[in-house]
Amino acid sequence: xxxxxxxxxxxxxxxxxxxxxxxxxxxxxxxxxxxxxxxxxxxxxxxxxxxxxxxxxxxxxxxxxxxxxxxxxxxxxxxxxxxxxxxxxxxxxxxxxxxxxxxxxxxxxxxxxxxxxxxxxxxxxxxxxxxxxxxxxxxxxxxxxxxxxxxxxxxxxxxxxxxxxxxxxxxxxxxxxxxxxxxxxxxxxxxxxxxxxxxxxxxxxxxxxxxxxxxx
Amino acid sequence: xxxxxxxxxxxxxxxxxxxxxxxxxxxxxxxxxxxxxxxxxxxxxxxxxxxxxxxxxxxxxxxxxxxxxxxxxxxxxxxxxxxxxxxxxxxxxxxxxxxxxxxxxxxxxxxxxxxxxxxxxxxxxxxxxxxxxxxxxxxxxxxxxxxxxxxxxxxxxxxxxxxxxxxxxxxxxxxxxxxxxxxxxxxxxxxxxxxxxxxxxxxxxxxxxxxxxxxx
DNA sequence: TAGATTGTTAATCGATTAACAATC
DNA sequence: TAGATTGTTAATCGATTAACAATC
Numbered sequence: 001x002x003x004x005x006x007x008x009x010x011x012x013x014x015x016x017x018x019x020x021x022x023x024x025x026x027x028x029x030x031x032x033x034x035x036x037x038x039x040x041x042x043x044x045x046x047x048x049x050x051x052x053x054x055x056x057x058x059x060x061x062x063x064x065x066x067x068x069x070x071x072x073x074x075x076x077x078x079x080x081x082x083x084x085x086x087x088x089x090x091x092x093x094x095x096x097x098x099x100x101x102x103x104x105x106x107x108x109x110x111x112x113x114x115x116x117x118x119x120x121x122x123x124x125x126x127x128x129x130x131x132x133x134x135x136x137x138x139x140x141x142x143x144x145x146x147x148x149x150x151x152x153x154x155x156x157x158x159x160x161x162x163x164x165x166x167x168x169x170x171x172x173x174x175x176x177x178x179x180x181x182x183x184x185x186x187x188x189x190x191x192x193x194x195x196x197x198x199x200x201x202x203x204x205x206x207x208x209x210x211x212x213x214x215x216x
Numbered sequence: 217x218x219x220x221x222x223x224x225x226x227x228x229x230x231x232x233x234x235x236x237x238x239x240x241x242x243x244x245x246x247x248x249x250x251x252x253x254x255x256x257x258x259x260x261x262x263x264x265x266x267x268x269x270x271x272x273x274x275x276x277x278x279x280x281x282x283x284x285x286x287x288x289x290x291x292x293x294x295x296x297x298x299x300x301x302x303x304x305x306x307x308x309x310x311x312x313x314x315x316x317x318x319x320x321x322x323x324x325x326x327x328x329x330x331x332x333x334x335x336x337x338x339x340x341x342x343x344x345x346x347x348x349x350x351x352x353x354x355x356x357x358x359x360x361x362x363x364x365x366x367x368x369x370x371x372x373x374x375x376x377x378x379x380x381x382x383x384x385x386x387x388x389x390x391x392x393x394x395x396x397x398x399x400x401x402x403x404x405x406x407x408x409x410x411x412x413x414x415x416x417x418x419x420x421x422x423x424x425x426x427x428x429x430x431x432x
Numbered sequence: 433t434a435g436a437t438t439g440t441t442a443a444t445c446g447a448t449t450a451a452c453a454a455t456c
Numbered sequence: 457t458a459g460a461t462t463g464t465t466a467a468t469c470g471a472t473t474a475a476c477a478a479t480c
Contacts, residue, residue, distance in 0.1 A: 010447070012420055016413035020395070034461060043399070046461095047449050054463060062455045062462040079416045080423030094314030101310060104395065104412055110419075148422065173422050175415060179236070179320065183259070189425060191418035193411065196320055197232035199391060200295045202407035203326075204228050206364065206389050207296030209405060226471070250437060262437095263473050270439060278438040279480045 034065035091153035307369035
């Protein structure tokens with residue numbers, strides 16, 4: 001239990017991107033990189049990279065730069081990717097199944113343990129070796145299994161109700177794809193992916209670009 | 217072609233959320249709302265709401281607040297939701313099909329016109345009344361149809377190559393789900409949804425919460 | 433008119449960038 | 457050692473919040 005200083009959301013938001021680029025560099029066999037080189041690749045300032053990293057300690061070496069593999073591992077630890085996280089997916093429609101099949105999640109320590117849905121047609125169907133179970137089994141399942149993360153790929157009309165149950169059953173974190181905000185107790189972590197918000201941002205940028213450059 | 221002042225990304229990022237809450241209020245039959253009431257609902261400051269809105273003009277009335285329906289419509293216009301946007305999806309796997317089936321996109325003016333994949337097993341399969349076509353038809357298709365947005369739900373190994381072609385064919389905007397950054401000419405709008413980045417942020421927050429509160 | 437609440441200016445806060453001494 | 461590049465402090469910039477005059 002070390003005394004931690006609060007890290008800003010902006011910094012946390014950039015860590016996965018660093019991790020991704022360092023992964024690509026590792027794959028490309030690059031051993032060392034300076035903040036200057038990385039800044040060019042990533043289109044950010046070198047200063048920002050150094051500031052961001054120094055929130056967590058000195059990972060580089062003066063006159064040398066950063067060791068790619070080492071830095072990647074360290075950022076992975078900061079992100080908690082060195083530990084495994086048991087996960088279930090609630091809502092086994094296309095989106096739920098798409099998430100279930102993303103192999104790269106398993107690679108990063110996110111272990112899919114269960115899939116749940118209300119649709120009886122899906123009952124027992126196997127996805128990636130895991131059977132889809134009916135929602136009425138969920139509560140019991142959570143009592144018997146140590147699950148940390150629940151991905152919520154259900155309609156917003158069901159989301160709040162399911163959430164209440166998850167919280168009661170002691171779930172630690174929710175990865176929310178429902179089109180609604182979840183205001184939960186502060187000991188439950190929520191990360192939301194609002195796809196329609198994202199598409200609207202895209203639309204805004206198209207529209208404002210047109211206005212600036214004159215549409216025909 | 218009005219002289220526009222540049223709107224910050226932070227502000228644009230909040231607009232869809234305002235739009236969503238105003239939609240819920242409309243559905244609930246609420247006619248007017250003050251920045252104070254809305255701020256409580258949304259867990260942001262009233263000051264921020266007023267500042268954000270006043271980037272685009274005065275939508276409220278002193279002593280009264282904002283008319284919910286009117287404000288929603290205006291934000292919709294700002295986001296470009298009053299116009300329709302022709303869209304195709306490239307990659308008709310689970311994620312592509314999930315996007316195709318999101319009815320709410322159509323409601324906001326995003327019209328799905330085509331679905332493309334490389335997998336011959338999917339050839340001709342209908343999703344939401346639209347047949348999946350093979351990728352080798354894409355170039356010709358784009359020449360014959362006015363498509364604004366391409367959603368990219370393909371592996372990152374294919375993304376760059378497909379992107380080059382899209383840009384050459386004059387696509388205006390890319391909604392990118394591939395696990396890679398796209399650095400395209402500045403007249404092509406890119407909005408990326410990096411699902412694994414999102415999951416890593418979740419993982420970071422779990423991990424740092426544990427550290428703060430002592431894990432067992 | 434009096435009360436309420438906006439639109440907007442000013443103050444504060446935080447994040448990004450620049451600069452440079454420390455050091456490998 | 458000399459050169460390179462970090463870690464870190466200081467300067468700048470931008471975004472958020474507070475305050476209040478304008479006005480419905």
